[in-house]
Amino acid sequence: MRALLAAAGVVVDHPGSPRVLDGLDLTLIAGRRLALLGANGAGKSTLLRCLSGALRPSSGAVLVDGEPLRHDRRGLARHRQTVQLVLQDPDDQIVASEVRHDVAYGPTNLGLDAAEVATRVDHALDALGIADLARRPVHHLSFGQRKRVALAGAVAMAPRVLLLDEPTAGLDPAGTVALLETIEVLEARGVTVALSTHDLDLAWRWADEVAVLVGGRAVVGDPGVLLADDDLLRQAALASPWQARVLRAAGAAIPTPRPRDAEDVVAALGIRESAIG
Amino acid sequence: MRALLAAAGVVVDHPGSPRVLDGLDLTLIAGRRLALLGANGAGKSTLLRCLSGALRPSSGAVLVDGEPLRHDRRGLARHRQTVQLVLQDPDDQIVASEVRHDVAYGPTNLGLDAAEVATRVDHALDALGIADLARRPVHHLSFGQRKRVALAGAVAMAPRVLLLDEPTAGLDPAGTVALLETIEVLEARGVTVALSTHDLDLAWRWADEVAVLVGGRAVVGDPGVLLADDDLLRQAALASPWQARVLRAAGAAIPTPRPRDAEDVVAALGIRESAIG
Amino acid sequence: MAGLSLDDTAWTNRWRHRSVAEKSVLSLGLLLVAVTARTPVTGLLVVVVATAVACLGARIPVGTWVRVLLAPASFVLLGVVGIAVTLTPSSTAGSSAAEVWWTGGPFAVTAVSAAQAGETAVRAIAGASAVMLLACTTPMPYLLGALSRVPGFATLAEIGGVVYRMLFGLLHAQARVRESQAARLGFRTPSVARRSIGLLAATTLVRAWTGARRLEEGLAGRAPAGVPFGAPATDALRWAFVVPAAVVVLATGVVGWFA
């Protein structure tokens, strides 16, 4: 249980409007999957931008390996080799017109030599399964492909933590499956992944831990517990995932480990095929 | 069963790439909810743009009340009053900077007098529940609010058919519920609604009929049948909704009417609370 | 979304819905008084009147108003240094000591140049406060709507409307791209930063371009291409406002010119 990245009492204020984040605490443990949940405007993106160093909190601190992040030139430069954020809209992140050039942008800026840059780019393209797109112009790619390019650009920075803002938004079911497979590849390479999402079902299936944003703070806990907590979800303007709803409708408790797929749910309900007329 | 709007053998070609739509047939029946499903790039948006008159098919025809749409000035002007399309990104459709002014854009250009325009705008804002935003600048609104403004702009044209491209994309669960309520209000006013979506669960719960786009054509049928058809869904790079998956895992057939909520599913499984250990 | 504080004030003050003509009488009238003033007293009077009208009439918070004026004021003060400092008179011997206030190397500040600088500073700050009265009380689309009724300006005003509509999305996108460039260390050294700025400017133009094309497609379903976008509604012109406004302007002028 190593605290890799943490928010400690983070406050984000925009003058004249209610606080977006109001003393938020959150800890990312190495190798543990965190899903960030909350309604539109609850502050998910703001929190991710704080954690990535893009936004400086009005007060509170971001901690890396227990050390507070310093928002000066050197502190940020180091931080960016530890933490990378992938935005929801890939067009906010792609700066070059050709895939390979874009993925190379970060490593080149690091001042690596050409050979090292090329290795980094190849690895990133491989991890994302888009080696065949390397020489394609970005504006000819589909939305899903551009999402992968943006992700490759972050992966090429070789971060230890990857933050994904709504990574499945706009993807079809096959695209979502492919993304989850990519995340597994990255995790196997030692990257810790946290993501924000509206998709409760995804959070239930994927996460080791969920953080529900309510009133500028995070309620953190086990998905099987928090995502079945109707009071909390109502406050957060969310709904529970279907797995929890089915179990509740059947009057069954949520077992540990929680049932993720249809098969698990059916097993938890204790149904044998023969029992059904 | 009145055929309100139809695509007959619609082909859309982009030179140099495979056909997006390849002889597609589809019929919208008045008062019947149609959900359009397909992977990214399957041609959902292209089809909707054809139906709305924004895109002229390379061959084939769009039929309104059985009459082929003519893509000249007069034909399109009439078509706009019958069919309105709401795009996924509201910023692609909002032209004015103040909500009321934007919603009035379509009706004003129909040549209506000022009083009639004002009535139309008020009705549209009411239907969307955004009367309080009427004088707000668009750039101060959230994404969800801008989506409602774009929808109000279409509703103010008093169309008989409303086509919604990915209306729930980017909305949180509460936003999705609110959208579905709005659709019911519009249906009560006699508007026929069709939408495209990636959300299989939404299609299962909401639609009277689904059209799955595969290979440039549409397979049309009952959601309870098509969304449990694994062969079809695999071809379309889609997955079945959880309701169908749970019933299948339990070895149960899908009853008619199909079970939509967790309660219905549990009932279809024939579980009584006492049966669970 | 990224905002501009002047713009936010224009949308939220108490005079927002007033006819643009009404507010123009007041603001442009005061501007005329400010730039034609013959003594600094007039300029100071314009600042006082504009401030009173903005804060008491339109209920613009005093802090906001001061911040609004601070930007142009600092520009002006920096600018007048270039007027105050002249080259050392070649015939210094001929000038009396009273005329040269300060010398340093080839530069000097003389009584004449200092007076000119002071006069310019007052005129500029007074002018800015008069114009800010309009800028703070009237959202840009309303101004453009009024401009479009002036013969010859319709097309320009209409394009201005599109500029305004696209502005905020583009500012937001530009800020986001810059932020993600920084995240990939795009501003680490000056040469890296120059390349990043070039790429940023290019992406932003592509964004503006594709945004316009997508808007064109999106609007095709709403109205035929090329129809005017029209102007937002404002209240009708009320003489009950115009007459007192004209009186205030005249009074400021008369008091200022003859005081």
Place this chain on the structure above:
Amino acid sequence: MHIAEGFLPPLHAAAWTAAAVPFVAHGVREIKRTTATHPESKLLLGAVGAYSFVLSAIKLPSVTGSSSHPTGTGEGAILFRPPVMAALGSVVLLFQALLLAHGGLTTLGANIMSMAVAGPWAGYGVYRLLRFAPWSVAIFCAVAVADLATYVMTSTQLALAFPDPQGGFLASWERFLGLFALTQIPLAIVEGLVGVLLMNALRSWAGPELRGLGF
């Protein structure tokens, strides 16, 4: 390089406004002609205007350490030609005056003359003259010259308004030029370099989109 509201004496302000009118009118006529045949170009022109506004908000890394903003006049003139820039530039300058308190209404004419007329025409002229030079060289020179022409024009306007008590216009002109040269010459070089990068990126990025502009 904006001259602030009220900075120029009334007669100068009026004269520069009068001088700007024919250029803007010419640009408006060009735009009207384009929008008559291509109604959708209103949206494109609006997008370009919004882009110019946003571009002027981008901070340039400066050689001297102080931050500065690109004028964008050279790039605009190459892409859209000077008459269009005169009209669009005046819209953008109006926006800057009223949304940023940058520039002014009485000085709008003077600012149009320097930033929407002198800069674009000078840059465009150099770009056409260097037609046969390597493309990057032509872009660099055009952008840098547009930048410099803008500041020479502003200096001229200020010198005419505030002639030196002793040396008159010429002495004052030299003084303003010298004052701005410190910041503007490095800036022109930086903007020239960035301009080349921008145009190169655009050419590879948006070839088909920009073809419609005769680019």
